[in-house]
Amino acid sequence: MVLNGIDIASYQSGMNTGTISADFIILKATEGTGYINPTWRSQADKALAAGKKIGFYHFQRGGNPVAEADYFVKTVKPYIGRAILVLDYEASDAPGTGGAKQWLDRVYATTGVRPLIYTSTSWENSRDFSAIAAANYGLWIAQYNNYNVVSGYQPRDLYGHVNHWKNIAMFQYTSSGRLGGWGGNLDFDVFYGDRAAWYRYAAVNGKVAAPVAKPAVTKGVHFRVPNGFTPESGTFVNGNTEIMTRLHTASVHDKEGGYLPSHGTFAYDSKKRIGDIMWVHHMFGDNDVYLPTGDKYGAWGTTRKR
Structure with a gap:
């Protein structure tokens, strides 16, 4: 490959x-x-x-x-x-x-x-x-x-x-x-x-920090809106790329949570624009999961509000 x-x-x-x-x-x-x-x-x-x-x-x-x-x-x-x-x-x-x-x-x-x-x-x-x-x-x-x-x-x-x-x-x-x-x-x-x-x-001293690619799972979701996020219930449908989710905070510097594959879906409960990037959020178990969905140039997929 x-x-x-x-x-x-x-x-x-x-x-x-x-x-x-x-x-x-x-x-x-x-x-x-x-x-x-x-x-x-x-x-x-x-x-x-x-x-x-x-x-x-x-x-x-x-x-x-x-x-x-x-x-x-x-x-x-x-x-x-x-x-x-x-x-x-x-x-x-x-x-x-x-x-x-x-x-x-x-x-x-x-x-x-x-x-x-x-x-x-x-x-x-x-x-x-x-x-x-x-x-x-x-x-x-x-x-x-x-x-x-x-x-x-x-x-x-x-x-x-x-x-x-x-x-x-x-x-x-x-x-x-x-x-x-x-x-x-x-x-x-x-x-x-x-x-x-x-x-x-x-890798640092042979220790790989990033996970091997895997789909971001959206099943079994319950909702909790983070502070500063605007409540909105919907589903993001990814385009032709893969997008890395983040755990704990909406930041590309935070812990990686797995990939949303191309054409994958991500159910969300709220959203917030931080800088150039639009983030959406959901809960998986007790973990906050954040997904960047686009920047000031446009969205990387489509959003369906519920």
Whole structure:
């Protein structure tokens, strides 16, 4: 099984990451020790609310690798354990592979998450990555055959080979991808694994924080309206994506409660808009369950009031 997704930076700041067609979205978070992508967090939250998997990358410059690693970790700390972490190793002033390994080692030591390294086939073939591969840091490889427009995900085989890894974790196969809902080119990526494998890459010290996908159950519901929510009895019918429910509070940072599958239904007793996201609520046993149903750009399914 594979997952299809995109990686984005501030160039795609206007993208609705909740509705764009992607199993995962990897966002640029930081660069060097002085730049933070201004929209990374809001776009990450929308992607999480819509049930997508996320990752963050740091664009390495020529500064101190440990300082750059600490800058990245401080920025993305609230998402550690739920996102894969990546070193983007391609800049003309980037250090040698020893400096790249210093960054990877520091992130691993401070977070417990073993990062991936992103680089091109030309760099992987021409530089000595043996120590990085031996330390079990996964490879995200980039290689384009041409710059022709690719409409929709069309994963292909890598042209050429890699010298230091037996397996590739992820492959960026074009920078000219096109998807509905976005007017410009996109980087298309294929991840060689399923949802559970993705979460293993995000795991802290091998402990997977996120659950394996499962339907959100709505049977056996009794109602209790949370403070601040407006009473409304209805059923939300999901669209073509999966949406992660949350337990305890209406926040994408709270405990994950399972997925509402595509075209699944969710009975609710109340609703509330928090920021850009519309949340609905129901009780399952003694647990409060919250579901994000859309953002300011539109709903992710349909609502039937009772």
